[in-house]
Amino acid sequence: MNHPAPAVPAGRTKHRSSARSVLFASSVGNFVEWFDFTLYGYAASAIAATFFPSGNQVAALLGAFAVYGVAFVARPLGAVVFGRIGDRRGRRTALGLSILVMGGATAAIGLLPGWSSVGVLAPVLLLACRLVQGFSAGGEYTGAMTFSVEHAPDHRRAWYLALVGSSTWLGAIGATGVVLLFRSLTGDGFQTGGWRWPFLIGGVIAVAGLLLRLRVDETPVFQAMARTQQPARPFRELLRGHWRTLGILFAYFAVLGLFTHTFLGYLPTYLVEATGFSPSTVLWLTTALNILTIPAGLWLAILADRHGRRVQIRIGALAAVLLVVPAYLLIGTGNVVAVLGALLVFLFAVSLLSMGALSVLEMYPTQVRFSGMALPYNLAYAVFGGTAPLVSQLLVEGTGSLLAPAFYASVVALLALPLLLRIPETRGADLRS
Template identity: 75%
Template sequence: MSQPARVMSSDGVRSVKMRRRVLFASSVGNFVEWFDFTLYGYAASVIALTFFPPGNRAAALLGAFAVYGVAFVARPLGAVVFGRIGDRRGRRTALGASILIMGAATALMGLLPGWSSVGVLAPVLLLVCRLVQGFSAGGEYTGALTFTVEHAPDHRRAWYMGLVGSSTMLGAVGATAVALVFRSAFGDRFATEGWRWMFILAGVVAVVGLVLRLRVDESPVFEAMRDQRAPAPARPFRDLVRSHWKTLLVLFAYFGVLGLLTHMFLGYLPTYLNEAIGMRATTVLALTTAANVVSIPVALWLCVLADRHGRRVQIRLGAVAAVVLVVPAYLLIGTGSVLAVVAALLVFVFAVSLLQMGALSVLELYPTGVRFSGMALPYNAAYAVFGGTAPLVSELLVGGTGSLLAPAIYASVVALIALPVLLKGIPETKGTDLRGS
């Protein structure tokens, strides 16, 4: 009787070790994605001066934000390609390919010639790199969550999702920390060469992530589908659109609100605080870093509650917060007070952290054969429309209306339109058996 007990104990230890490795491998890739995108937001003013013609700072900044947004246009294509790979070939294969492509494009951005060297070719090359980044990101975040949640114990899926989700904020924290260090170390040379080394560093981290992902097992839920039930669907996106189109529309609304708030927070507010409010760049970086650090324990605490009490109440609270709290947050920022800015940033942290629980409900809504694609398509389509354009639209609204509140009103209106869908359209999914779907 003792031998079987030892065998089970050994299997259990191996299972726990593999879950930890999956968490780490998924988180590193997710870290790189958000590290890259946040770096671009913090370096937007320098990128504008490097890759666009001199003489018109406002136009150059708009150009830099436009390139930021264009990367999101390629995300839906990446969702189709990597979703198909993930649902047919396996989650691990898709994740390995996405992080390799992402790392190469990011490192190359740090090596591109500027406007002074090659003229109009400079922004074109920057645009190409950003498109490749966006394409690879189309399979990264959604794939990492799918892979991790399918490895997780059923009663701790929110906790596992929260640990991987925290890597997004860790990526943002890492980017701000690196930006602070490099600005200090390079001084006046940051605008000419310092910012480039930040992107090269991100490419190196991506290589580490690739190695880690090659050392983990495939998702047991995916293996169970392939071995016990039937082969993966030949056309997962066709099956997805035909059978789950209502869910896709609900999730497009959900990810639209989440993407707008997230990228207004990460991609636009640092520049807004610096350019429109007049805060020093180092102060802005320090405050946003602190806000991102605070968001991690907040998000993990909400995940514990979600495993105990369900997901839906948090989604509803986050949806209401997105409607009623963004304008007050911008009013606080407009005072110029450091304490008021801190309070405003915490408002964004609160709203985004509550809304992020909807990502788990997304995964639990779908059957295994379309789960990767069902997460990737609405997420990336919504982020292309609302997330990637958030900095550009916000800057255009401020410039066009002269009102510093215009971006907040825009975000609140979008959240208000989506509110009925978010309140009624996302069901409670706690307790769903992923292996039985």
């Protein structure tokens, strides 16, 4: 005898649809941000050849990496502007503005004239676009995380954070896939103009993201706060009442930013120089690892929701101190299996440390949550994240040792370790209090 399938309550269907909308809307801007940063790293040699004078390849590459890092200088200003908007006017308003600005700047890079056309104006225009991208990124990642976590059920915050965080790696994977596609379609023409198309595609994705964000509601946590409190002066409150927390979080994001942007922005170039692998081999290898990071991060999120966040942060911090030099030694062997193991070490440390972003959000009251994450995140990424490719390349050129970037990363992680160990367990914290 057949029984009719039980009807799904209308409220449950609506909830699931709302959750999907929130996650897509939160993730798409983060996807575009990391799509661009990864794309810039993979196209660094083509960008150097296009926007800087020919004749000195090392100087041109250093110039391209310098522009990569300078974009991070604008991120703290973006954190102040978008953090204030997010804490006073709402998370959704800040996210809509940030993705609009980001998409325009990303697409513009694909249209800029090169050195052969306008001379010194070419790198100046590239720098301007990167500064605008950095400004918009100052509110993007932190806003997306705040928005998703404040929408999440209390017992699934790590899961929501991991789903949105996976858009970081999806952005990197998307950039890698697009670069591989256009390399295969254009061949040697990728260096002379084929690299522009991926940036235009990033602009189109940003427009789609803006439309998604306009269709979702403000977070319940912010709405509840807005009904009972006057808009905060977030940065004044942070500096008066949370300055110790800001210091701890600066150290945390310094380590996370250095390792993340070393992996995404510098290691593709380093692998070619240190191992002799072809650029295509490096792209395929890093793409496979980025894909692997997504299920690993989701699994760690399940553990964090069940057992807490602090143990993962501590293990990740210790890995950052102890394993980075051995990882670079493995890369130096040129053996594919050894190189794969070294890259897994980087992803292991970054994946574990990433759960600290949830602790950051759970440590603050609602009226300063957006700004309280945006300020230390963007300051630390400006100093350590954005400069990672440039500093690493300068250390190699200055010392003649391919291990110099490894010792730099280890020392930064070691100095930050005492503060990272002080991040408290925040599982079960009430976001509304």
